[in-house]
Each structure stands twice: as structure tokens, then as C-alpha cells.
Amino acid sequence: MLTSRARSPAAGKALEQPDLRNIGVEQVLRALGEPVRLRIVRALACAEHPMSCGAFELGVSKSTSTHHFRVLRESGIISQYEEGTARYSELRTTELDERFPGLLRAILDAE
Amino acid sequence: MLTSRARSPAAGKALEQPDLRNIGVEQVLRALGEPVRLRIVRALACAEHPMSCGAFELGVSKSTSTHHFRVLRESGIISQYEEGTARYSELRTTELDERFPGLLRAILDAE
DNA sequence: TTCGTAGTACGACAAACGTCGTACAAGCCT
């Protein structure tokens, strides 16, 4: 399921991520229909650079945080790469918009 | 939570439905991130007239069907009104688009 | 080398969710 590799803008080892062609819109909606994950995505959308997992104020434990980042990555919403002990995340904005035109924009604009 | 009444285009008693101002985008995403419910919404989007619950080929039992229609109604996505023994559903397209501009369109266009 | 930092993996647990069957209510038709 996880096939290709994420591009790693600042070097570092990219984590496996799914091809967006294999992701259905239901999976994306399900992933984003969770408060913590939506907060992560909103934060990433505002950020200009990839963010390390620890840079978020999520109010959940480390393991829960890890869980949500994995769900987002496996749903094709974010890409991640490791650098040192940190794991950086960024939105797959372009690919997402190509696969589901207007969807991310509409969700981020909501509220 | 369920306050106002749905308009009933063809007469019939409208069921209570939430004010869209009280609905968050997460709730909508969660509701639509389920295959059966997304099928219902897609069918309603194609239909020109409200559809009775029995008009759908959902492949689930009657009680499961009832459950999904309620989730959609309580999430502000559909409105329902009763007429005789039937319960008709329609998308709250206009309100939804006002509350979450572009969201419904993007989801329906996906795939 | 030793310590601290960043994050994962695994197992546990409770709550939410999707599913169903049965029993029931209300309206239509003969």
C-alpha cells in the first residue's frame, strides 16, 4: 500500500507514503474528520516549512500523536521525512489538489 | 440540538434538523467518510427530486439504512420529510454551500 | 561515554461505530 517515497526538501530519509491514486476520498474525509488530525493539517497549512511532530500543541500523549501522524500519512495527506531524531511533516498540497481538486481548500476555509 | 424544520417541497411533515451554524466541518467530514453514506449523498446529488429511503440500493438492512439517514440528517447534510409511510430525503445543497463553500462540490467531484 | 531529546512499537482499555434481527407504528389499498 505504501509504495513511493516522499521528496525530502531538506535532505533526510523520506518515509513511505501511498500513491494518491490508490486513496479514495472517503479515506481522506475519514482522516480529516477527527479534531486532532484536522488541527495538525490546519497548522501545516499555515506553516511555510515542514514541521517536526513535537512542534504541535496537540494536548495528547506522544504515542497518540504518533498514531495521528501515521493515519495522515497513510491517507496520503502528509509526507514525512526524518532528519536526526526529528520527523518532519508537510502537507501534500499539490498532489492532493490534483487528485481531489478544491477539497483541501474547501476544508481549510471552513469555519 | 435539532431545532428548525426542513422545508417540505411536496408537503408532508418535515423532520427536525440542525441549524448549520451549529455544525462543524469535522462532523460533516466524519459523516461523509463512510461508504454507505457517501453513496446516499451521491445518489441524492444526481436525483432531481427528493428520494424515499427505499429507493436506494444500499446493500444493508433496513435498520442500518435508517441509522445512516439519521446520521446524515443530524450532521446537517440532508433534510427529510414524511409523506404517507415514506420518508423523503434531499441534500441541503444551498445551505451547505453557504456554510462550507465548495466543500460538497469538491467531494462529489472526487473520483 | 553518558545523558537527554524525538519519536516509535506494542499492548491495553474504553468508547464509538456499523451491523443486524425483532418488534412495533403508521399509512395505503383491496
Added chain:
DNA sequence: AGGCTTGTACGACGTTTGTCGTACTACGAA
């Protein structure tokens, strides 16, 4: 009236999901 149709209500069930703690790995800094 009686039966059929359409759909609900309720309770049960198994699964998924979100949460945590503990133990662990890997890297960087003192």
C-alpha cells in the same frame, strides 16, 4: 377490517478507533 408497505426503536454484537503507559531505538550534545 385485514394485510401490505415503509420505516423506526431498541438491544445486541463484533470491530474499529482514540487514548494511554511503558519499553525501546536512534541521534545529538556535553
